[in-house]
Amino acid sequence: MRVLAAMSGGVDSAVAAARAVEAGHDVTGVHLALSAKPGTLRTGARGCCTIEDSRDARRAADILGIPFYVWDFAERFTEEVVETFVGEYAAGRTPNPCVTCNEKIKFEALLEKAIALGFDAVCTGHYARLSVVDGVPELRRSADESKDQSYVLASLTPEQLRHAMFPLGGSRKPDVRAEAAERGLAVAEKPDSHDICFIPDGDTKKFLESRLGERPGDLVDAETGAVLGKHTGVHGFTVGQRKGLGIDAPAPDGRPRYVLSLEPVSGTVKVGSSDELAVSRIDADRAIWPSQRPLDGPTECVVQVRAHGGMAPAVAEADGDEVRMSLREPLTGVAPGQVAVLYRPDADEGDVVLGSAKIAATA
Template sequence: MRVLAAMSGGVDSAVAAARAVEAGHDVTGVHLALSAKPGTLRTGARGCCTVEDSRDARRAADILGIPFYVWDFAERFTEEVVESFVGEYAAGRTPNPCMTCNEKIKFEALLEKAMGLGFDAVATGHYARLSVVDGTPLLRRSRDTGKDQSYVLASLTPEQLRHAMFPLGDSWKSEVRAEADERDLAVAQKPDSHDICFIPDGDTKKFLDSRLGERPGNLVDAESGAVLGEHTGVHGFTVGQRKGLGIDAPAPDGRPRYVLSLEPVSGDVKVGNADHLGVTDIDATRPIWPSEQPLPAPTECRAQIRAHGDTVGATAEVTESGVSVRLAEPMEGVAPGQSVVLYSPEDEGDLVLGSAVISATR
């Protein structure tokens, strides 16, 4: 097969490309330039799309003996990922930009261009297992559950998964680094990237303030309705947040307060104690089913709402607007804008059944 290897400049994508070559595929490496000003992306251990990363990717491609290109996706990245991120926070939701990047950039824009150039598949260094049985994609957790990235890949469509390759799915991270050493890849011990690549200093609130400006509102006690303070914008908060609320006086019972809900129209940020954080019912929209078949109703499953969060038992049912999920036990910090990913309770709970974007909780 003709395979386009997405090479971020890290050890995972370099080894994934190497394995695609070793498997006998005709491999071409590509690095995605995602910023018109690379200095605005994180660098060193905290980056994934910088100039130094593109150089690391090129050196790895040279060692593997494969053609290598840098493709400029900066404009589309800004529109699909950065502006979407800002808009979601302005609307009082909590997005996952890495999930959006996988969906809109790596497996929509990149795959679209790859297919147009005659490639059969795109290979990445994600930790997830993928197989296609009778034309049906089966996306599963990786063998190394600590590095598993099936959650952030769960928004991919069946057609995208049919043209995807995840060569690291059956490996442990330690094995990948050891293999990179054996292949003399300079990135063998390069630290993993983390956090949000387009926020250079890691200060999300400051970044959002620079884009959205001040949008004053009140901090309101969810039970009494009393105004406890003021804030400069709902985009500075997320459900479940405890620190940085800006409330001078402690709660009457001495217990810490948490953000319970955000109301962008009125500007109210509702706060209360931890007893009110638990969520048992989730409504979600834009469901995606890897098998192309919606869940039979109702379906027993395991639900996960964060990339590396725990799962809980749940019952999911398709609705007119998307999917409804009832959790067997309360989960905290569940916010609109996050994605709920559903896993099969069988097979050690590693098979992705589907995903959807949370619109409301109760």
């Protein structure tokens, strides 16, 4: 097959490309330039897709003996990922930009261009497994559960998965680094990127205020309605947040307060105890079924609401593109705008992704 290997400049994508070459595919490497000012996207081990990374990717491609190109996706990345991120926070929701990037950039924009150029598949260094059942792709958790990235890939469509390759799905990170060293790849010990690539200093609040300005409002006790303080914008908060609330007086019982809900129209941030954070029902919309198998009646599953952690057994029901999940065990810190991913447990071959949907409300 003709394979386009997306090479970020890190160890995972380099080894994934190497394995595609070793498997006998006709491989071409490509690095995605996602910023008009790439020097602003990395601070130490933070961020990704910088000039430094493109050079690391090129050196890896040279060692593998494959053609290599840099494609400029900066404008589309800004529109699809950065502006969506800002807009979601302005609306009082908590988005995951990595989900959006995989959906809109790596497996929409990139895949569209790859197919137009005659490639059969896009290969990435994601830790996830793909299998085919009755001619339909199934996305599964990786063998290394600590690195599993099936959550951020769960918004991909069946057609996108048919053209995807994840060579690292059955591997563990230490083994991938060891393999990179054996292959003479200089990125073998390169640190993983962390946080949001377009916020390299990790200060999301400062970044959002630079885009949205100040939108003052009240911090309100959810139980009594008492105004506890002021804030500069709901975009500076997310459900479940404890630190940085700006409340001087402790709660009457001395326990910490947490953000319970955000009301962007009125500018109200409601806070309360950790007990009030627990939710037992999640309503979501914009459902995607990666294996073309929508839920058929009430379905026992595991729901995951964050890329790492936030899992609970549940019964899920679908109605069109809407999904209601009744949790067997309560979850905390569940915010509108997050993605809820539904899994069918499979201890032997990795849990199977049933579908994903955007969280709209909780109870």
